[in-house]
Ligand SMILES: O=C(O)CCC(=O)C(=O)O
């Protein structure tokens with residue numbers, strides 16, 4: 001089913017702007033998804049994993065080569081130049097000249113969306129944000145300050161732990177879940193200036209609790225609460241994005257319910273300070289294959305950049321109290337191309353490490369991945385994209401041809 005060659009090609013071809021991280025995870029996920037009887041206890045997940053190993057499925061996905069932690073590299077060696085394996089002069093230098101300030105990036109107020117007198121004006125802003133950028137800052141989102149603070153502190157606290165402690169949550173062979181780096185499939189592959197811990201949160205039986213850190217002691221509780229807050233928030237975000245698109249009643253309810261029941265995966269990123277930030281990349285350009293991604297900055301260090309419609313890299317400023325909403329490709333398909341799943345990337349800096357939390361949401365299997373029927377009926381426009389089940393969507397993602405630079409979403413076009 002899996003093909004190593006395919007993975008490495010996909011990864012090293014920087015001209016492809018796809019979700020570098022999310023797709024193999026989703027493959028691993030789809031295998032987990034068909035497992036019956038998994039439960040969320042440590043024993044349950046271990047048993048499930050053993051079953052997978054016995055059936056040989058994990059071996060097929062065993063394409064992640066362990067690589068050194070960038071944080072440890074910086075901590076121990078204090079390099080004054082970027083080591084060759086991280087040098088990305090090919091992609092960074094040219095692009096950096098086109099970086100722009102954040103002027104013009106949309107900011108949406110959830111409070112205004114919820115309040116009938118201000119709703120229609122804010123829905124117009126939301127429509128324009130999704131159409132022009134596919135990314136916006138969300139303020140007044142209603143997530144408790146305490147929940148946000150706890151999560152940020154615990155994520156930062158986790159990365160500050162000694163390496164051997166973090167290794168207790170290390171990725172296991174055949175899976176990207178856990179502490180490590182984005183997948184690496186060849187020894188000469190260029191690496192990103194990033195360490196991460198990736199954990200599945202919903203549905204609850206998808207959790208690999210043995211990988212959930214027990215240190216800091218409140219980490220698990222913080223993640224559990226945070227993912228629950230984010231899940232509630234994404235349902236509201238989906239509702240208003242649907243309304244901005246002109247969706248109503250039955251289909252809107254279905255869309256909201258589907259996101260409420262769907263997959264939620266959290267990737268916590270650590271980007272150490274870099275001696276030559278112009279020559280390395282924190283996270284390569286990609287568009288998320290999720291439905292919606294909610295991104296939280298743990299400090300006020302900028303690093304996220306989004307590609308504008310006219311191909312400029314624009315820095316997304318860390319605004320205290322805000323959450324970045326980033327549309328994934330499922331939403332671009334759903335909107336029949338009206339809304340964008342923008343390419344984005346993370347750059348690094350010389351002064352200070354940066355920590356971010358990306359939470360990916362996928363609609364549940366009750367909803368097909370395809371253009372909205374209501375939208376098609378209302379506009380009278382033909383569908384641009386095919387309609388697929390969620391598992392077919394993922395199959396298309398990893399089965400697509402990699403011998404040309406066609407973006408993944410274009411392979412779904414009719
Ligand atoms: O760190 C960031 O700001 C970007 C994270 C991201 O795009 C991802 O994890 O998919």
Ligand SMILES: [Fe+2]
Pocket residue numbers: 286287288293344358
């Ligand atoms: Fe992303």
